Amino acid sequence: SQELEQSPQSLIVQEGKNLTINCTSSKTLYGLYWYKQKYGEGLIFLMMLQKGGEEKSHEKITAKLDEKKQQSSLHITASQPSHAGIYLCGALQSGGSNYKLTFGKGTLLTVNP
Amino acid sequence: KAGVTQTPRYLIKTRGQQVTLSCSPISGHRSVSWYQQTPGQGLQFLFEYFSETQRNKGNFPGRFSGRQFSNSRSEMNVSTLELGDSALYLCASSPRLAGYSSSYEQYFGPGTRLTVT
Numbered sequence: 001s002q003e004l005e006q007s008p009q010s011l012i013v014q015e016g017k018n019l020t021i022n023c024t025s026s027k028t029l030y031g032l033y034w035y036k037q038k039y040g041e042g043l044i045f046l047m048m049l050q051k052g053g054e055e056k057s058h059e060k061i062t063a064k065l066d067e068k069k070q071q072s073s074l075h076i077t078a079s080q081p082s083h084a085g086i087y088l089c090g091a092l093q094s095g096g097s098n099y100k101l102t103f104g105k106g107t108l109l110t111v112n113p
Numbered sequence: 114k115a116g117v118t119q120t121p122r123y124l125i126k127t128r129g130q131q132v133t134l135s136c137s138p139i140s141g142h143r144s145v146s147w148y149q150q151t152p153g154q155g156l157q158f159l160f161e162y163f164s165e166t167q168r169n170k171g172n173f174p175g176r177f178s179g180r181q182f183s184n185s186r187s188e189m190n191v192s193t194l195e196l197g198d199s200a201l202y203l204c205a206s207s208p209r210l211a212g213y214s215s216s217y218e219q220y221f222g223p224g225t226r227l228t229v230t
Contacts, residue, residue, distance in 0.1 A: 031217065042117070042203055042221035050216075088156065092217055099169050099212035100158040101146070101219065 004089055006104035013079050014112050021074040021107045023089035032072045033090040033101070034063050043088065046074075076109075084111045114140055117206050117222035125228045131192040134225045138185050138206030145187040146211075146219060147179060150201040162187055163210040191227075199229045 003026045013019050023032065031050050035043040047056045049065035049072060056063055060077045076083055090103040118137045126132050138145050146169075147159040158171035162181035179189045185206075191198055205219035 033218070035221075040201060040224070040226065042223045043205075045218055045220060048216065048218060090156075092211060094212060097212075100161070100171055101211065101217070102158065103156040105155045 004104035010108040012110045023072045029069045035088045037086040079111045119222040134189045136187045136204030142206035144207040146205045148203040194229045
């Protein structure tokens with residue numbers, strides 16, 4: 001089965017600093033999803049990447065899927081306290097005709113003012 | 114459009130009881146998926162319903178079941194509750210069924226926090 005490893009597990013940065021979160025898959029990724037979650041709440045969809053080398057940005061968050069399609073990175077520029085939360089990567093996994101979205105364990109981001 | 118709603122938000126049950134959770138998807142979305150989130154196991158897929166039929170399934174025991182109604186609203190039932198069932202249960206909706214489109218964006222509800230004592 002496909003496993004998604006996220007690193008680091010947690011991250012504490014000072015407001016204004018840049019940071020990167022990585023998501024590595026044991027298999028080729030055919031669609032990689034990034035979500036953000038506030039503790040104990042639902043997930044907020046950030047972006048989806050499909051093609052090797054694809055890069056998408058939303059406000060100060062940029063995500064990229066590498067050429068070999070086994071790793072994705074999420075980069076936040078000039079972090080703000082509003083960026084704090086848990087970032088999760090997810091990938092669609094298939095087993096015959098059964099499909100499911102599997103997720104990494106998440107990266108907890110703390111941004112200190 | 115209104116987002117995904119889940120009721121109730123919090124629930125406390127006793128071991129051995131059963132529980133039913135409810136989810137209303139975004140208007141027009143026909144796919145509803147359920148997930149269990151715990152600190153130890155993370156976010157795990159339970160099942161996905163599309164047009165009132167369970168189409169995809171995770172690796173959970175038969176005590177976990179669900180159904181979907183003609184208006185796409187979905188319910189999840191857990192019978193014979195165990196302490197380990199304490200978790201945040203998340204529902205997500207999508208306009209498409211997993212595996213049938215290259216674009217499969219899911220939109221999550223706020224979750225139901227279930228505590229089993």
